[in-house]
Amino acid sequence: MPTIERIDSFADELTAIRRDLHAHPEIGFEEVRTSGIVADKLTSWGIEVHRGLGGTGVVGVLKGKGNGTKKIGLRADMDALPMEENTNLKWRSTIPGRFHGCGHDGHTTMLLGSARYLAETRNFDGTVHFIFQPAEEGLGGARAMIKDGLFKQFPCDEVYGLHNAPDLNHGEIAILPGPAMAAADFFDIRIQGYGAHGAMPERSKDAVVIAMTLGQALQSIVSRNVDPLQAAVLSITQIHSGSAYNVIPGEAWMCGTVRCFSDEIRELIRKRMREISAGFAAAYGAEISVEIRDGFSVLVNQEEQSRVVEEVARTVVDPAKVITRSTPKMGSEDFADMMQAIPGAYFWVGHDGSVPVHNPGYVLDDKILPIGASMFARIIEKRMPAGAHA
Numbered sequence: 490m491p492t493i494e495r496i497d498s499f500a501d502e503l504t505a506i507r508r509d510l511h512a513h514p515e516i517g518f519e520e521v522r523t524s525g526i527v528a529d530k531l532t533s534w535g536i537e538v539h540r541g542l543g544g545t546g547v548v549g550v551l552k553g554k555g556n557g558t559k560k561i562g563l564r565a566d567m568d569a570l571p572m573e574e575n576t577n578l579k580w581r582s583t584i585p586g587r588f589h590g591c592g593h594d595g596h597t598t599m600l601l602g603s604a605r606y607l608a609e610t611r612n613f614d615g616t617v618h619f620i621f622q623p624a625e626e627g628l629g630g631a632r633a634m635i636k637d638g639l640f641k642q643f644p645c646d647e648v649y650g651l652h653n654a655p656d657l658n659h660g661e662i663a664i665l666p667g668p669a670m671a672a673a674d675f676f677d678i679r680i681q682g683y684g685a686h687g688a689m690p691e692r693s694k695d696a697v698v699i700a701m702t703l704g705q706a707l708q709s710i711v712s713r714n715v716d717p718l719q720a721a722v723l724s725i726t727q728i729h730s731g732s733a734y735n736v737i738p739g740e741a742w743m744c745g746t747v748r749c750f751s752d753e754i755r756e757l758i759r760k761r762m763r764e765i766s767a768g769f770a771a772a773y774g775a776e777i778s779v780e781i782r783d784g785f786s787v788l789v790n791q792e793e794q795s796r797v798v799e800e801v802a803r804t805v806v807d808p809a810k811v812i813t814r815s816t817p818k819m820g821s822e823d824f825a826d827m828m829q830a831i832p833g834a835y836f837w838v839g840h841d842g843s844v845p846v847h848n849p850g851y852v853l854d855d856k857i858l859p860i861g862a863s864m865f866a867r868i869i870e871k872r873m874p875a876g877a878h879a
Contacts (some may be wrong), residue, residue, distance in 0.1 A: 491805065491806075492805055492859045492860055492862075492863040493606060493859070493862075493863045493866055493867070495606055495609065495610070496602055496603075496606050496859045496862045496863050496866065497859050499602070499605065500858060500859045503598050503599075503601070503602045503855075503858045503859070503862065504855045504858060506526070506530075506598050506601060507594050507595055507597075507598040507853070507855060507858060508580035508855075509526075509580070510523060510526070510589065510594035510597060510598065511578075511580050511581070511582065511589045511594045511853075512580045512581065512582060512583050513582075513583060513584065514569030514570075514582050514584055514587040514588055514589045514594070515567075515568065515569055515584075515587065516568055516569050516570065516571050516587060516624075516626070517568045517623055517624030517625070517626055517627075517628035517630060518543075518544045518545060518568075518623055518624045518628060518630070518633075519545070519568075520545040520567045520568055520623045520624075521545060523545075523567045523597065524540065524545045524546070524547050524567065524621065524623070527547045527567070527597065527601065527621050528540055528547050530601050530604075530605075531547070531549040531601075531604060531619065534604060534605050534608040534609070535608055536549040536550065536551045536604060536608050536619070537549065537550040537551070538550075539642070539643075541637075542633075542634045542637045542638070542639055542642075543622065543623055543624070543630055543631075543633035543634035543636075543637055543639070544623055544624070544630075544633060545567070545623040545624075546620070546621060546622055546623050546630070546633070546634045546637075546639075547619075547621040548618055548619065548620055548621070548639070548642075548643050549604055549617075549618070549619035549621075550616065550617075550618055550619075550643065551604070551607060551608055551611075551616065551617045551619070552611075552615075552616050553607075553611045553612070553613035553614050553615055553616070553617070553869075553873060553875065554611050554612070554613070554614055554875045554876075555614035555615075555875060555876065556614070557613075557614035557615040557616075557873055558615065559614075559615040559616070559646050559872070559873050560615060560616045560617075560618060560643075560644055560645050560646055561615065561616075561617055561618070561645060561646060561647055561648070561649070561868070561869060561872055561873065562617075562618040562620050562643070562645035562647070562648035562649070562827070562831065562833075563600055563603065563617060563618070563619055563620065563648070563649055563650075563865050563868070563869070564600075564620040564621075564622055564648060564649070564650040564824060564827060565593070565596040565597045565599065565600035565620070565621055565622065565650070565651075566593045566596055566597070566622050566623075566625035566630070566824075567593055567596075567597050567621055567622065567623055568593055568623055568624050568625055568626055568628075568630065569582075569587050569588055569589045569590070569591075569593065569594070569626075570587075570588055570589070570590045570591060570626055570847065571586055571587065572586070572587075572588050572590055572847075572849065573585070573586060573588060573849055574588035574589075574590065574849060575849035575850050576849075576850055576851075576852055578852065588849070589853070590846060590847050590848065590849065590851050591626065591846045591847060591851075592652070592653040592846060592851075592853045593625065594853070595653055595853045595855075595857070595858060595861070596651065596652065596653070596861070597621060598858055598862075599651070599857075599858055599861030599862045599864075599865065600619055600621065600861075600862075600865060601862075602858060602859065602861070602862030602865075602866075603619075603861075603862045603863075603864075603865035603866040603869075604617075604619050606862065606866050607866055607869060611875075612870055612875050613869050613870050613873040613874065613875055614873050614874065614875050614876065615869075615872075615873035617869055617873075618643045618645055620634070620639070620643075620648075620827075622634055622824075625822070625823050625824075627675065627784055627785075629784075629823065630823060631823040631824060631825075631826040631827050632823070632826050635826060635827065635830060639827075640827075640830055640831060645831045646831070646832075647791075647794055647831060647832050647833050647872070648824075648827050648828060648831045648832075648833035649794065649798070649833055649834055649835070649836075649865065649868055650822075650824040650827075650833070650834075650835045650836075651835065651836050651837065651838055651861055651864065651865075652822070652835070652836075652837050652838070653837070653838055653839075653840055653846075653853055653854075653857060653861075654837035654838060654839045654840070655839075655840060655841075655842050655843060655844060655845060655846065655851070655854075656839075656845065657812070657837060657838075657839025657840070658810070658839050658841075659839055659840050659841045659854065659856065659857070660806045660807060660810050660839065660860070661806070661810040661811075661812060661838075661839035662798075662802040662805070662806055662810065662811050662812065662836060662837065662838055662839070662860075662864070663811075663812040663813075663815040663836060663837040663839070664790065664795050664798040664799055664802065664811075664812070664813055664815070664834060664836040664837075665790060665795070665813070665814075665815045665816075665817060666790050666791070666792050666795035666796075666813075667789060667790060667792075668750045668787050668788070668789050668817055669788050669789070669790050669815075669817050669818065669835060670785075670787070670788035670817065670818050670819075670820055670821055670822045670825065670835070671720070671748040671749055671750055671785075671787065671788075671817070671818070671819045671820065671821055672748065672749060672750065672752070672755055672785055672786055672787040672821065672825075673746050673747065673748045673784045673785040673821035674746065674747040674748075674755065674758075674759065674781050674782060674783060674784055675744070675745075675746055675781075675782045675784045676744065676745055676746070676747065676762065676779065676780065676781045676782070677742060677743075677744050677779075677780045678703070678742060678743045678744075678762075678766060678777065678778070678779050678780075679740070679741075679742045679777070679778045679780075680696045680699050680700055680703070680740065680741045680742065680743075680775055680776075680777050681696070681739065681740055681775060681776040681777070681778075682694035682695060682696040682699060682738075682739045682740065682741075682773065682775040683739045683775075684696075684736060684737055684738055684739030684740075685736075685737045685739075686735065686736070686737070687734065687735040687736060687737055688735070689737075690737060693737040693739070694739065694773055694774055694775050695737050695738075696730055696738050696739055696740050696741035696775070697730050697731065697737070697738060697741055698773075699741065699769060699773050699775055699777075700728055700730060700741040700742075700743055702769070703743070703765070703766065703769045703777070704725050704728070704743060706765050706769065707723055707725065707762060707765060708723065710723055710758055710761045710762065710765070711723055711758075714757060714758075714761050715749075715754055715757065715758070716754075719749065719750070719751060719754050720749060720750055720817070720819065721747070721748065721749040721754055721758065722747070722748050722749075722819055723745065723746075723747050723758065723762075724745045724746050724747075724748075725743050725744070725745040726744060726745045726746065727742075727743065727744040727745065728741065728742075728743050729741065729742050729743075730742070746784070747759075747762075747781075748819050748820075748821060750787055750817065751787075752787070759781050762779055762781065763779050763781075766779045784821065785821035785822065785823050785825055785826075786823075786825040786826050786829055787825060788821070788822050788824065788825035788828060788835055789825070789828060789829075790828075790833075790834045790835060791828075791832040791833060791834060793832070794832055794833050794834035795813075795834045797834065797868060797871060797872060798834045798836045798864075798868070799811060799813055800871070801864060801867045801868050801871055802836070802864065804867060805860060805863045805864055805867060806860065810839075815837070822835065836864070838857050838860055838861050838864070839857075840853070840854035840856065840857040841854045841856070842854055
């Protein structure tokens with residue numbers, strides 16, 4: 490049983506929506522135009538619309554046939570990345586420094602496609618909450634919506650989300666029960682030494698030397714403190730210091746992320762980062778401050794909802810292309826916070842193209858829009874079948 494025929498019939502309209510969103514990307518908590526389009530589309534299809542949760546978030550509410558009381562949330566993220574696009578697409582970004590380099594424009598469009606279909610057919614018994622979330626890319630959009638009362642105003646028995654996957658083949662759908670995506674901390678380390686002339690290093694407390702050696706020492710945490718059978722990665726992604734060739738800088742700072750699948754390992758790494766930094770401060774006579782922020786929780790797919798995704802996927806794509814033994818991903822996803830509150834599942838939809846997400850040359854394949862929309866719609870029809878409470 491392939492993608493839903495009705496959704497296929499308006500696939501060109503979904504592509505047009507997606508490409509319009511792509512050409513006008515908005516980063517986290519700035520999705521004013523995007524959320525406006527979402528709200529207008531939902532309203533035009535007769536779906537009850539609520540705006541403002543988590544700032545620019547949108548929730549659509551749709552009741553099906555019958556008197557069923559079950560409620561299911563379907564979630565898509567809306568934000569772009571603060572980066573340049575390097576493609577020659579006719580619909581490439583028109584806003585400098587903004588790019589849908591992770592395909593959230595596609596996720597938003599898929600959820601709109603399922604909303605249109607479900608509003609037209611209402612072949613289910615219960616209530617669907619279409620959750621359009623802002624600021625997934627490290628800014629805490631899911632937590633912002635939850636803080637604003639998402640699940641109090643729109644209670645859900647279960648929630649589902651998806652992501653495009655250029656590392657899978659077109660038509661493949663992957664679901665992994667259990668821990669599927671890593672938790673992530675963001676860190677900032679500031680080093681306050683003492684500056685001097687480049688010809689007089691003995692008069693300095695060289696912040697650059699401290700930063701270089703501290704950075705190497707921090708890499709030993711994963712290799713020498715974390716159990717080798719536990720996955721973890723510490724990445725220093727920024728180092729800033731200095732302003733001239735002949736000045737030894739007195740200040741430096743480093744930024745990066747820590748990722749793992751265990752709260753215990755997470756706390757161990759935080760502790761060791763602070764201990765090592767304190768040791769370096771004492772050794773070099775400098776001041777070193779360490780700020781570590783909880784960015785993402787571990788994303789855990791529940792067994793029951795994972796089976797639902799697997800079963801539905803076998804009706805949407807070739808059953809041989811449904812992957813249930815996929816490898817956990819070290820990337821992070823803030824849908825994890827919604828799934829800590831409500832049981833659910835998060836899955837991946839493969840598509841043509843080999844350029845990874847977050848790369849300036851990344852291109853989403855529009856052929857997967859009906860696949861994602863059909864997945865969302867069939868999950869609703871399977872979990873809340875019409876006539877079940879007649």
